[in-house]
Amino acid sequence: MNSIGQHAVVIGASMAGLLTARVLADYYEQVTLIERDTFPLTPGTRKGVPQGQQPHFLLASGGMIMERFFPGLTDELIANGALAGDTDTLLMVQEGGYLARFNMGVRGVALSRSLIEFVVRQRVLALANVRAIQNGDALGLLTDTDQRRVTGVRIIRRDAGSAEERLHADLVVDTSGRGSRILDWLKDMGYEEPEQEKLTVDINYVSRLYRRHPDTLPGLTTVVIAPTPETKRGGVVIAREDGTWHVMLFGYLGDRAPSDDQGFLEFARTLPSPEAYHVIRSSEPVSEPMPYRFVASQRRHFEALKRFPEGLVILGDALCSFNPIYGQGMTVAAHEIAALHACLAQGSQRLAPRFFKAASKVIEQAWEISAGSDLKIPGVQGKRTPKVKFVNWYMSKLLKAGHHDRVVTTAFLHVINFAAPPPSLMHPRIALRVLRGNLRRRPAQPSPIGVPQPARELE
Secondary structure: OOOOEEEEEEEOOOHHHHHHHHHHOOOEEEEEEEOOOOOOOOOOOOOOOHHHHOOOOOOHHHHHHHHHHOOOHHHHHHHOOOEEEOHHHEEEEEOOEEOOOOOOOOOEEEOOHHHHHHHHHHHHHOOOOEEEEOOEEEEEEEEOOOOOEEEEEEEEEOOOOOOOEEEEOOEEEEOOHHHOOHHHHHHHOOOOOOOEEEEEEEEEEEEEEEEOOOOOOOOOOEEEEOOOOOOOEEEEEEEOOOOEEEEEEEEOOOOOOOOOHHHHHHHHHOOOOOHHHHHHHHOOEOOOOEEEEEEEEEEEOHHHOOOOOEOEEEOHHHOEEOOHHHOOHHHHHHHHHHHHHHHHOOOOOOHHHHHHHHHHHHHHHHHHHHHHHHOOOOOOEOOOOHHHHHHHHHHHHHHHHOOOOHHHHHHHHHHHOOOOOHHHHHOHHHHHHHHHHHHOOOOOOOOOOOOOOOOOOOO
16 A cells, blocks of 8 residues: 555445545555445445436446456456346447447446445455445535645434544545535635536436346347437336346436336337337336436536645546436546546645546546437537537437448447547548448348337327
8 A cells, every 4th residue: 555644534435435435545544434324235225326226337448447446346246146248238229220239349247236336345345444434424524724625524423312523534535426515515615616517308217127038138138229309218228137127218308207017118119129118018027116317417617626625525426427328427437536546646735636637538528428419309408519519410420320330330339438539430430431321221220139119109
């Protein structure tokens, strides 16, 4: 351990908090996690993670970063039931058609959010210099007299009769998510609020678990059905470690799948491809419908602030939260903790400005992908600049070319997995293939796994 301080505190022990604690353990003699919930003894959802009941993705680059900090993590997840696969086990429906499927040599896993969080948490809490305070609320920050440095955090435990405690620390990292109170705390200290971007999408999800049969979607672990501007509806099907399919249906701008069996099925019928409908129609449900609502993506530009206290860093959804349908959350958090690790290697001075600048690069890429795609949907409010309009027009053409062109699909998958920057899709080599792919008129592809297309009527 290359120690640069005695004690670091992490507020929030969800995925971003756990990953942060792992990084801090390399640089601080003691790391304390503060979590409002009680950790489950087995993989399971927590009250403090309402979105935990919905499907989650771990994109390829996020998995590689986690493997770096937790060697053997992928094998451990597979040993616990996660399903290994490559891009040929992923079926993506974009622009109403199927992207070309093939093996890219990228190892991934399909699993529940609960399993990956459980395994990572066990790994983190096994570290000798990491401890966790469960059922504890962070009440505010401790500072020096001129409030230029954060020196710790005030907490209270949820046990009856508990009194306020003061945890002194060299560094406090807020990973408490969208509900973070960090802006109020900074305002009380006399600091300016960062500029915020907000994109209202008002997406409603309803998901349900179905008993998985090998012949239902043969050879697949994941299906992603992207909405079109016409349908404004989409879906996700993911194989889980517990022998189930996790089916999620969603609609933009307040549209929501009904929770009754027939209504859920009929909603799936209106999607751009039949796989979710097929699973629902042919499989036994093993859970009740689980709803979730996501109103708006939001980004806080802390990297643009001229003043920020020493001894404090903000990471995860408290920094930027994205429309969850793009599956970016865990992967962006992984890139942020990699950036934090690199910044800590250079010492603790001006840590926050250096980190915010580094993190903003991956956040910008994720925001460009998700916000740009959301603005394709009529009714989503946001600035449709000439650049946004052109990029969305071009992406529509690119994805249509990707229905038959492996090179184009590979370029797209590299970008959404943060292995290449978005401008790479404009490279002349790719643009020429996009042009050729759109000059050839080809008939719509049937489901590549032989799932019959139901008769559909948009509601």
